Amino acid sequence: MRKVTIGFDIGVSSVGWSVVDMNNGAIVETGVRLFSASSAENNVERRNNRQTRRLNRRRKNRLKDVKYLLETNHFTFDQEQGTNPYELRVAGLHRKLTRSELARALYHLVKRRGISYDLTDIEEEEIVTTSAYKTALGKNQSQLAEKTPGEIQFARLENYGKVRGSIEINEQDILLNIFPTSAYLNEAKRILATQRKFYPEITEAFIEKYCTILTRKREYYVGPGTEKNRTDYGIYRTNGETLDNLFEILIGKDKFYPNEERAAGNSYTAQLFNFVNDLNNLKIQTIEDQKLTPKQKEEIIEQVKTAEKKVSLIQLISKITKTPKDQITGYRTDKNGKPDLHSMAVFRKVRKQFLTMEIDILHWPDELLNDLGRLLTLNTEKGEIRKQLTKDFMKRYPILNEQLVDQIIENRHIFAVSGNHKWHRFSLRTMNELLPEMLATSKEQMTLLSERGMIKQHKRDYLKMNELDARLISEEIYNPVVGKSVREAIKLFNELMKKYQEVRYVVLEMPRDDNEEKAKKELQKYQKENENEKEIALSEFQRKGFFSDAQLERALIKDRKLKTKIRFWHQQEGKCLYSGQIITPVELLTNSFSFDIDHIIPQSVSFDDSLNNKVLCTKEMNDQKGKQTPYGFLLNGNGQGFDRFKAMVNANRLMSKGKKKNLLFMEDLNNIETRKRFIARNLVDTRYASRVVLNEIQQYLRAKNKDTQVAVVRGKFTATLRKHWNINKSRETHHHHALDASIIAITPLLSVWKKKQTLIPKTLSEEKLEFEYDDIVEDTIFEKALYQLPKENFKEQLNNSQPNIKFSYQVDKKMNRKVSDATIYSVKQAKLSSDKQSEEYVLAKIKDIYSVEGYKTFAKIYEKDKSKFLMAQNDPKTFEKLEEIIQSYPSTREIIVGEKVKVVDVSPFELYRKEYGYITKYAKKNNGPIIRQLKYYDHKIGMHLDITNQKNNGKGKKVILQQLKSWRTDVYYNHEKQEYEIMGLKYSDLRFKKDQYGIPKERYQEVKQMEKIAPQSEFCFSLYRNDRIKVLNKETDEEVELLFGARNYTSAGYVDLKPIDRVEFGKKEWIPVYQYATSDGKCKKKFAKKGYEIYKVNTTILGESYYIKKERMLPKNILD
Structure with missing residues (x-):
């Protein structure tokens, strides 16, 4: 029976896997599992949205309760009354208000009740960001000593035409509408004290009830739920327990x-x-x-x-x-x-x-x-x-x-x-x-x-389990990004263990970073810094040695390590650190083989072949140092001595901190704890998630009496192997995940581990780390044992395996996902200059016409079609004022920067404001409201979800959600026309009925008619995001396999398609059947034309493909 070793390259959104034959090193099979990376940021977004919904719900309840209190005490509530509520609140302090006016004032206080903490505590809450904010809060604090919030707010409304948000008087002077609830409470008590003289209904009981509603706030440590309506997300637990503080359950328990x-x-x-x-x-x-x-x-x-x-x-x-x-x-x-x-x-x-x-x-x-x-x-x-x-x-x-x-x-x-x-x-x-x-x-x-025997390995009973439970294991990993990756890797492990009976080794490499974008940016930054240092080193070396380009080129060809030596020469400021002697550029160029690259700490201990563990030294010094550390070598009177060496290292400004740490390392290499730390740092991955995975797999294998050995290696180790074997890594396609997995799979065949099994930890837990250790040997001996190819033809096999790499994708069928983006858009009927009839338009807003960006947006719309501005249609006289300003004031100005004149953009509206104050709406007495923003008709309404509340929609307003997310595309075949028809379903079409998600039958039929699916067309299959399809053009015999993205609504029957082996197509790349991709690598094409034959390609997790033309008789998830 074939004995194999299996390697896994686990990333944040992929798992490469490979099976290698133990006898001949042949790659039996290899593949890549791809999925969308989990994101902790999405959890934060969902949590914040949930919190917002909860706060809005509680606010509505407060307003409902205060309205009920007022109406039951005969204070009729007229929400549409035109009187300014700020004016009523001020008047209510001194004179009698009508019942309706008092109801409006009290309702408004509950509606805008301020913050729950004092203004002096705001800085602690990290709201204050500038000195101007601190000054504004100080003003509020001092004004509250003499006035109520209502009096302050009404004065600001009269003077500045605005209350809410911030009022910018100038760059250093702003006003903030931030007041504590306690100040609103005092105002309410003063109003009620005045009004109770006129209304007997305002009793102490009434005042107490009102004040309770005004200040009512659920403490953060209570959480949702009540005594009668229990939930495990608050202190009122479903098991009947009531906690003092919600966060008690988040503390956790002692392991022992x-x-x-x-x-x-x-x-x-x-x-x-x-x-x-x-x-x-x-x-x-x-x-x-x-x-x-x-x-x-x-x-x-x-x-x-x-x-x-x-x-x-x-x-x-x-x-x-x-x-x-x-x-x-x-x-x-x-x-x-x-x-x-x-x-x-x-x-x-x-x-x-x-x-x-x-x-x-x-x-x-x-x-x-x-x-x-x-x-x-x-x-x-x-x-x-x-x-x-x-x-x-x-x-x-x-x-x-x-x-x-x-x-x-x-x-x-x-x-x-x-x-x-x-x-x-x-x-x-x-x-x-x-x-x-x-x-x-x-x-x-x-x-x-x-x-004390307190360390007891957590053991799961695997005797009765046929496979590892991926979900249980991933739940022990607190990082959701790594947890999802591990879940997919365990699924692959289960399938491969079923397929191969004699698995000798399982070697895993865990994700190095839980943020894909961050990892890419850091890699790019590192590569850029790397290249910069190389260029600087070569330039300095050539300049100081007075070498021509030809001389340098010839020397680099002669000694392939010279470029690295020059880099170390630069880092070491032209000196051999061990001897202290100066290395001239001429010496290094003409006699480069007299200088060695030495591993600072022997590789047989450190397992570190990085630049931080290497220096340039004379051959003589390297021979004398042997397998010692610089400390051990120099302390015995060799070289320049340790004290002078240490001073030289500390004074150096070009070497990294990591390299300096290695150079000044003073511990005993034979010490077991020292050896453990190096193995954990550079070879075996000892992070928490790695320990969880390793220990669970080991427990499972022991329970099944398997002699399979398991290891988790660090990515830097496999990168070192790739470098020594001259295997280039291209990240342009997904193949590199499988190739890395093959390198990982073959590591147990390295001769260095045939002796002592250093790769396989005897014990690996949070408390204990045990390995078998080999002798400390010379670097040349160790490198031969470590970096020699286990099988001579392995590199050739690796290159030949690329066409056979199997890909499988996680298909997204989940129903309860985000329906659209969270922005709510207003819609209004209008007829613009380019329209023949009235159309529905989505409204947008220029938030600040005085800013440069705000004016640029205004100018762009104005030049194209000024009828797009609501003001131009509804208030032409005011719009004329704006037009006069843009004609009278420039949109650029010249400034002097150093000795040069620079032209910068400005807003004509801002220039006017600085001279005359804010622009106001047209009024006979020139006392109209201030204009800060402008609404305009942005674009005609497209695909949307109407969320208008028809019950309270007296003015005929319409609000919608846009950017609706696609869920599924159903494919039909019209036998009469002999062509395929498709219909796109969105998350907004789904409903939750009778404890299940699905699309109502009536809605399905509506979409079917909208998409013009013929009644007699036959259902073939449903396609979700990341499903695979095979398309055959029977006329040209072309065929192609692609990933399905989603229904594209730009044109009838269009879809988004992607390549299987990479993220996107190249610019204008030729695609069989579908011809050319767009200039940005997209494939947005008509799904099928006459003469096309389409198969849905179902794949197993191991990438084995099954081609089907008809999935089932009727589409699923249809609710009656």
């Missing part, structure tokens, strides 16, 4: 004590635990066992806790242990290469702040600090924090009083932990159990957990 909540990251115990764990990981070269003593740790902790100034931990540790800073290792580094250790930062920040109030939190109980951490992480609103502190904390902790509670609330933000560390992975119970031993010994957390 599942009933215990994870501790807050800002709790005292969590900060101390992290600090001690980091101290135990340090290596102090001057101490015999390289570990801090309990006494030293105690002194360090005490000094850190009591320090009132910024603490340099490495400096402090250096002072206490009497060790030079460069001999302290074992710590993380940040992006700037500086030590990154936990230092109880939140505790120190809180203590420093409270010391200014003569309060020292050093004397507070640990339990109080822990509870405060949880409370302040779980809650953000002052009211809830105060309630918890006064109701619960003050009873349990006598040290607390009302003054201290006020200070805690006022300074709550200094307790905050940034990023993803708000909650610790352990509970307080776990940390309290481990801390005493961590303080008394040098053992870090994972060692102690292992010794």
